[in-house]
Amino acid sequence: MKKISVLMLMMGSSLIFGQKVSDYKYVLIPEKFETFKSNSYGLEAHLTNALKAKNYVVLPSGIDQWPSEARDNSCNIVNAEVLNDKSLFTNKVILQFKDCHKKVILESKGRSDIKDFEEGLGNALKQALLKVAPSNPVNILPASTTTTTAPTTAPTTAATNTAQSTHSAVSTATPVSTSANYSDGKTDLQKIQxxxxxxxxxxSGSSVPFAIFKSTSKKEVFLVKLADGNTTIxxxxxxxxxxxxxxxxxxxxKEVFNGK
Known part of the structure; x- marks a missing residue:
């Protein structure tokens, strides 16, 4: 009973205080910050070096190079972005960190009166980073896969019947390929659950998904978000x-990607 109370208290605390950037170990930084149209003045490198100094692990651009903790569960990653907020005479930036649900968990502004763009924007980012605490991950989430653990005690009759029904349903379901690699003959892709x-x-070697698949109400039919922004099935x-x-x-x- 005491353990249950402690667990409920921990869950309640998490809901009250929310998640912090310092709770994360892994950070994903885009190859180029989008709001800087022609030149981002090396801000990506500035941010990478600053976060590494705060003990964060900055992920490389290729998903296949990520540690399994990051690759197997995107909610172990916080996404960093720097927005151009400059005015006519002042270099200003907004530093944002978003979780796997694209919710902003930290937004910090920095400004600099230094007129030179590269030096001024770098100085503004340095100010914005003051609000970012060093990495102190509290919990690395497991891989996003469903596993079944064998019961340690004999199942009840009801549980046995349920298990038998479930087994029958699984046996009659249409099999889905478990291959992690697919190709249409021109493009080789990796499936990441x-x-x-x-x-x-x-x-392989790209941090931008080729396509994102989300389940629909119909079995084995998905809503697909393509890299070019189009949505299809x-x-x-x-x-x-x-x-x-x-x-x-x-x-x-019709594009067909065969399991390899």
Whole structure:
């Protein structure tokens, strides 16, 4: 009973205080900050070095190079972004950190009166980083996969019947390919399961997903967000992954990625 009370207290504290950037170990920084149209003046490198100095692990651009803790559960990663907030005579930036649900968990502003863009923006970012505490991860989440643990005691009759029903349902379900690698003959992709309702296809060496798949109400049919911003549908067919890719004339072409 005491253990349950302690657990409930911990859960309540988490809800009250929320998550902090320092709770994370892994940080993902984009290759280029989007709001700096032509030149980001090395801010990506500035931020990378500053966060490493605060004991964060900055992830490389290629997903296949990520540690398993980050690759297997995107909620172990905090996403960093620097926004250009400059005015006519002042270099200003906004430093944001977002969780895996794209919720901003920290926003910090920095400014500098130094007129030189590279030096001034770097100085503004340095000020914004003052609010970022050193990494002190409290909990690394497990891989987003469902596992079944054998019971330590004999199951009840009801539990046995439920297990038998579940086993029958699984036996009659359409098999889904468990291959982690797919290809259409031109592009090689890796399937990364985010959770039971979501997975991504990613090119080797790229941090940008080729496509993000989310479950729909229909079995083995997915809502797909493509890298170009378009949304379409995808589905399993004979163990392969199929994407209906929209074309400029309003038609759709069928892209088939075979399991390797």
């Amino acid at each position: 985010i959770d039971s309702n979501q997975f991504i296809l990613a090119k 995808g589905y399993y067919e004979n163990g392969n992954i199929v994407i209906d890719r929209p074309q400029a004339d309003g038609r759709y072409t």
